Amino acid sequence: MGMGDVSINSERLWRRLMAMAEIGATPGGGSHRLTLTDEDEAGRQLFLGWCAERGYDVQYDQVGNIFVRRAGGNNNTQPLAIGSHLDTQPRGGRFDGILGVLAALEVLETLDDNEIETDMPVDIVVWTNEEGSRFQPAMMGSGVHCGVHSLEMVRSTLDDKGLSVGAELDRFGYSQGLVPGARAIGQYLELHIEQGPVLEDSGTVIGAVKGGQAIRWYELSLQGQETHAGPVPMAQRRDPMPALARVIDLVYQVGLQDEAARSTIGVLTARPGSINVMPGRIDLTVDLRHPLETRLKEMDAAFQAGLDDLQAAERKIAISLEEIWHSPVVLFDHALTEAVRQSATGRGLPVQDVISGAGHDAFHMARAVPSALVFVPCRDGLSHNEAEYTSPEHAAAGANVLLDVALRVACAR
Ligand SMILES: [Zn+2]
Structure with missing residues (x-):
């Protein structure tokens, strides 16, 4: 199976992005789903409903990270995980994080739709509290998964009403989950909107992120x-x-x-x-x-x-x-990042190397396992804003790049 032979369903991806945006929808056209609130949980349940239709195995850990698995031919190998987050900033956008999660679901469903068996399992990861708005620090779930923060420390973190992360994890039942970090990940991919103006200004569709500042x-x-x-x-x-x-x-x-x-x-x-x-x-x-x-x-x-x-x-x-x-500086994996460039080129999508000016869950993952981060443009470079927008074409382009890289990585025997 070569790159570009199969493609994700862009209409389905867009429909789901818009459906997710309805949960915590704001008058200005954005979404308000602060981490570990009723709205955040409703967004997670909407996503899990789509996963259940496909019969994927679902697990979660004690910090609320969700792991969805499409089994491979050899399930003793560590999975390729594709992830991002579903929480938003206060009156935030519809794409920051959500695009990465729903594009990952597109990858799994496209493998199903085309009856492609991968060698290794392919997982979706939904990380808890990427935004760091209600509770600090940001990138909390991926940080606990990677051992950067202890579960005890983050559980005791309070919001401005005095509610703790621990109490909210207990309320939604996540405290019954796996010990954080117990779920192994072999390689990690993430798609995210750029949150800056560089790609739009240069007319580029795909950013191959070399590293973080x-x-x-x-x-x-x-x-x-x-x-x-x-x-x-x-x-x-x-x-x-x-x-x-x-x-x-x-x-x-x-x-x-x-x-x-x-x-x-x-x-x-x-x-x-x-x-x-x-x-x-x-x-x-x-x-x-x-x-x-x-x-x-x-x-x-x-x-x-x-x-x-x-x-x-x-x-x-x-x-x-x-x-x-x-x-310290974050560097993404050379081979995976090269696969991102090759996928974009193969699909005729303008691609350029970029540096990430914002933090992402992929930063924690890049220090632990081979990882790649892919950017698509967002209008006027706006994010953390109700007006945040990326076009259906750009959303689909990013998801197709994830699909190509996943096929290359997960089908290799
Ligand atoms: Zn984000």
Whole structure:
């Protein structure tokens, strides 16, 4: 069976995307299915109903990850798993995550429709809480599966109403499931909307994701001494605000060193926060990213050297910097990613290599087993938004690429 000989049913895929979007539908045309809510569970049950029509074996684990299996000829081999997530952001979109799950179902059903027996089993995985909106951290289910987070830790995580992940897992019966990680996966594929404008801008249909950015997060504080805005002469004040101006300039200089670099100040607090009080302390966060680990290290060094220079020049304030998180660069499997490119080329779909600027469950999986991530365009690069849209043609193109790669991987003997 060669690539492109069979194709998924694009009309069925679109119909199901639209049916799923009805659960938690929002007035602005999006979906609202926060993780482990009644709406999220209803979405899972709709999906499982479609799986039941085909008689696929279904299991779940204690963090609520769902595993659907289409058996192969040799079920002692570890499966190829294709997955993503069904939860959404608040007033989120209809495609982020959902496309990956329903395209995976298309792959299994297309194998059935064409009476193709694979050698290894082919699984669908629905990961719990990819979005990280109601409960943090994001990519929770895949993180627990891969041993990055403990089940105990995530069970004790609370939402803003004080409800725990554990209580919600118990409520839906997931706590009766398999021990997380017990379900082996040999290789992993994921289709996702790009969530950025690169593919649309270049007229490309398929993004072969080479990797994900390396990320460093910092907390930075500038300590001075608060005082009344009027009585103290400027030269005698210990005001951290002029130093903040230089810090902001430094951070964005670091991020503008080359096109692939990113720098962001996302949180900024001046205390006590009163119009006639000079702040005694300013706290801010800094997020630095680059797809090359060595370049991120250079950005880190430039940032720290710039702060040292600033501290030498501004003796009246104390600058302190703490790195609070480092996520190393993620690299996807060369052979699987090459199969993605070949499938796209074989189907006449424009393809280009891209770097993922957002996190995905595939990041956790890529550190554990050979994995590939496939992107399709989304209109105006919009996601986490009710207006998020990918066309039926692009959704089908992505699902067909998954199908081709699955045929190549799972039929190899
Ligand atoms: Zn997603």
